[in-house]
Amino acid sequence: MKKLSIFVAVSIILNVFVACTSNTESDNKTSKQSDPLPSWNDGQAKASIINYVDEVTNTESGKYINIPDRVAVFDNDGTIWSERPLYFQFYFAMDRVKALAPEHPEWKTEQPFKGILENDPNALMASGSEGIGKVLAVTHSGTTVAEFHQLVSNWIQTAKHPTKDKPYTDLVYEPMLELLAYLQDNSFTTYIVSGGSIEFMRPIICDIYNIPVNQILGTSFKTVYKYNDGKPFLERYPEMDFYNDKGDKAVNIQKIIGKKPIFCGGNSDGDLAMMQWTASNSLPSFMLYVHHTDSIREWAYDRKSHIGRLDKGLDQANKDGWTVIDMKKDWKVVFPFELMER
Amino acid sequence: MKKLSIFVAVSIILNVFVACTSNTESDNKTSKQSDPLPSWNDGQAKASIINYVDEVTNTESGKYINIPDRVAVFDNDGTIWSERPLYFQFYFAMDRVKALAPEHPEWKTEQPFKGILENDPNALMASGSEGIGKVLAVTHSGTTVAEFHQLVSNWIQTAKHPTKDKPYTDLVYEPMLELLAYLQDNSFTTYIVSGGSIEFMRPIICDIYNIPVNQILGTSFKTVYKYNDGKPFLERYPEMDFYNDKGDKAVNIQKIIGKKPIFCGGNSDGDLAMMQWTASNSLPSFMLYVHHTDSIREWAYDRKSHIGRLDKGLDQANKDGWTVIDMKKDWKVVFPFELMER
Numbered sequence: 096m097k098k099l100s101i102f103v104a105v106s107i108i109l110n111v112f113v114a115c116t117s118n119t120e121s122d123n124k125t126s127k128q129s130d131p132l133p134s135w136n137d138g139q140a141k142a143s144i145i146n147y148v149d150e151v152t153n154t155e156s157g158k159y160i161n162i163p164d165r166v167a168v169f170d171n172d173g174t175i176w177s178e179r180p181l182y183f184q185f186y187f188a189m190d191r192v193k194a195l196a197p198e199h200p201e202w203k204t205e206q207p208f209k210g211i212l213e214n215d216p217n218a219l220m221a222s223g224s225e226g227i228g229k230v231l232a233v234t235h236s237g238t239t240v241a242e243f244h245q246l247v248s249n250w251i252q253t254a255k256h257p258t259k260d261k262p263y264t265d266l267v268y269e270p271m272l273e274l275l276a277y278l279q280d281n282s283f284t285t286y287i288v289s290g291g292s293i294e295f296m297r298p299i300i301c302d303i304y305n306i307p308v309n310q311i312l313g314t315s316f317k318t319v320y321k322y323n324d325g326k327p328f329l330e331r332y333p334e335m336d337f338y339n340d341k342g343d344k345a346v347n348i349q350k351i352i353g354k355k356p357i358f359c360g361g362n363s364d365g366d367l368a369m370m371q372w373t374a375s376n377s378l379p380s381f382m383l384y385v386h387h388t389d390s391i392r393e394w395a396y397d398r399k400s401h402i403g404r405l406d407k408g409l410d411q412a413n414k415d416g417w418t419v420i421d422m423k424k425d426w427k428v429v430f431p432f433e434l435m436e437r
Numbered sequence: 438m439k440k441l442s443i444f445v446a447v448s449i450i451l452n453v454f455v456a457c458t459s460n461t462e463s464d465n466k467t468s469k470q471s472d473p474l475p476s477w478n479d480g481q482a483k484a485s486i487i488n489y490v491d492e493v494t495n496t497e498s499g500k501y502i503n504i505p506d507r508v509a510v511f512d513n514d515g516t517i518w519s520e521r522p523l524y525f526q527f528y529f530a531m532d533r534v535k536a537l538a539p540e541h542p543e544w545k546t547e548q549p550f551k552g553i554l555e556n557d558p559n560a561l562m563a564s565g566s567e568g569i570g571k572v573l574a575v576t577h578s579g580t581t582v583a584e585f586h587q588l589v590s591n592w593i594q595t596a597k598h599p600t601k602d603k604p605y606t607d608l609v610y611e612p613m614l615e616l617l618a619y620l621q622d623n624s625f626t627t628y629i630v631s632g633g634s635i636e637f638m639r640p641i642i643c644d645i646y647n648i649p650v651n652q653i654l655g656t657s658f659k660t661v662y663k664y665n666d667g668k669p670f671l672e673r674y675p676e677m678d679f680y681n682d683k684g685d686k687a688v689n690i691q692k693i694i695g696k697k698p699i700f701c702g703g704n705s706d707g708d709l710a711m712m713q714w715t716a717s718n719s720l721p722s723f724m725l726y727v728h729h730t731d732s733i734r735e736w737a738y739d740r741k742s743h744i745g746r747l748d749k750g751l752d753q754a755n756k757d758g759w760t761v762i763d764m765k766k767d768w769k770v771v772f773p774f775e776l777m778e779r
Contacts, residue, residue: 163649240691297695307505308695315692320684320710327713329691342662349582349671350657351693353639353650368662371669 131277134270167358171289173403176267179394191234232333240329345372367408382417389423473619476612509700513631515745516704518609521736533576574675582671632682687714709750724759731765
């Protein structure tokens with residue numbers, strides 16, 4: 096990720112500044128006097144987050160949690176950046192279909208490729224999970240891992256969101272960047288646990304979220320080690336290896352992180368298993384659902400949406416008293432660029 | 438791992454003491470004046486390790502490597518602890534067969550179970566990869582992850598090596614513990630990348646190696662998330678999910694660590710791919726093969742061994758100038774308990 100939007104860059108600089116000026120050495124109190132979540136409106140959601148972090152970092156609260164156990168997991172699409180009208184990774188895939196089309200004359204007559212090449216915005220979703228799987232497989236393979244990173248890096252520098260007309264990296268949620276920085280500042284280890292592809296996310300989000308590559312968990316494609324004339328490389332195949340969604344998010348958390356999280360952020364039923372898993376921690380835990388309620392600044396959707404459906408999760412959050420963020424009400428700004436417009 | 442052998446405990450305390458008394462804040466020089474590898478005889482292997490670490494941590498060497506890029510990967514069986522006569526995990530599996538036998542009357546006549554129950558030391562290996570796979574599957578599944586950890590923890594506290602008559606945790610290589618501590622002390626992030634099962638290793642080795650659970654990469658068994666009456670759990674199935682060996686070690690390093698290592702330690706052809714992968718780093722890298730040459734203190738084997746075969750790897754190490762440790766010649770002591778006997 097060589098080139099960041101100026102707004103995102105400003106946000107990162109501000110967050111790094113906050114991190115650097117607070118003393119993280121020993122959970123000290125002085126850093127907690129300034130507002131760690133300035134883009135959040137005062138209310139129950141914000142207060143409960145701050146109260147939780149204060150308690151688990153205060154050795155005298157009776158709820159203190161040791162630093163190695165401060166594991167926080169976050170979904171990505173719809174939780175830290177937008178996922179509408181389609182997952183951003185799908186736009187990468189569709190642009191890749193166009194780039195690869197000259198090598199695939201058969202796509203002119205084969206759906207969903209035909210529709211994608213004719214700029215039909217509904218073609219991909221209309222093809223169902225089989226068609227989507229086919230498009231993802233062919234557009235996320237056929238290269239080495241290093242080449243794929245380069246493709247993604249090149250794409251993200253120029254691609255623009257189809258309706259917001261902004262770089263995709265502008266469409267991260269400023270309040271969630273603040274939350275990530277706040278947790279990191281309090282010695283939480285923050286992980287992304289997403290249905291998105293690991294190697295699609297890494298070149299884009301690591302710098303923006305201040306999260307190292309090994310803390311990005313996601314979907315993987317079959318990859319094979321090759322050794323050719325003294326040079327090793329990893330070749331990506333058009334076959335899914337692991338789809339990181341629903342119960343498999345909890346499975347992957349155990350396999351890779353090896354500890355039950357104490358903090359979980361998500362926005363859909365695909366995150367419900369890792370919410371339940373986090374809620375079952377014997378240590379005090381915090382479950383946070385982002386509820387998309389803002390049709391003006393972002394999008395409004397929940398129980399009936401094909402993308403990011405929040406139905407069973409909303410029921411369980413209400414039943415079990417998990418925190419549900421009302422995006423419209425709880426967030427002063429949604430995107431970093433709004434900070435510059437205020 | 439609640440109970441450590443006294444020898445291993447002494448070694449850990451010594452290593453922690455060394456780590457605590459050296460200032461790791463800024464790659465300073467004073468800590469390098471004492472011998473970081475006291476159980477290694479002076480010689481080319483020891484000198485080249487120390488020279489490499491000095492160079493990559495010295496900002497003025499021209500070979501300085503930033504801390505986040507100091508990724509070190511190590512095989513486990515035969516590299517950090519012994520693997521003879523059989524992998525230690527196989528002894529766990531065989532003891533588990535005996536514990537589970539009452540529920541499986543059919544094992545009395547079915548190989549390799551019959552042989553294991555009759556204490557035939559060759560039964561398991563004689564059954565080949567199919568038989569071994571069957572035994573591992575049935576003994577590493579049928580429980581939740583938490584229950585499996587408990588089984589392993591209970592086993593390691595009382596199990597003894599069949600010929601050395603020591604706890605398995607006594608059979609770690611003191612020089613390799615020193616090497617791990619030395620690299621950690623120089624801000625390397627140390628990973629285990631083993632063919633052993635992740636959830637078998639974690640309860641045993643994390644404390645001994647000073648490596649957190651999320652830095653243990655290994656073989657995994659199919660695991661399924663279940664939610665029963667408000668309680669989530671992860672159920673282990675008798676089916677291999679990922680066999681972490683050969684080229685797949687490099688694949689797993691990319692998937693989970695996300696960076697090419699700069700330091701790789703191994704002992705067999707199963708580690709050759711991650712050696713090659715490390716050697717292809719554009720940053721200065723170090724490849725280290727443990728060569729089992731000591732038939733008295735440990736075991737001597739290489740090109741023709743069924744377990745831990747080192748054949749192609751030895752050829753490439755010699756050709757490419759990688760460091761090959763001659764266990765007999767390079768190590769003053771092999772196991773921590775020898776320190777007390779000297």
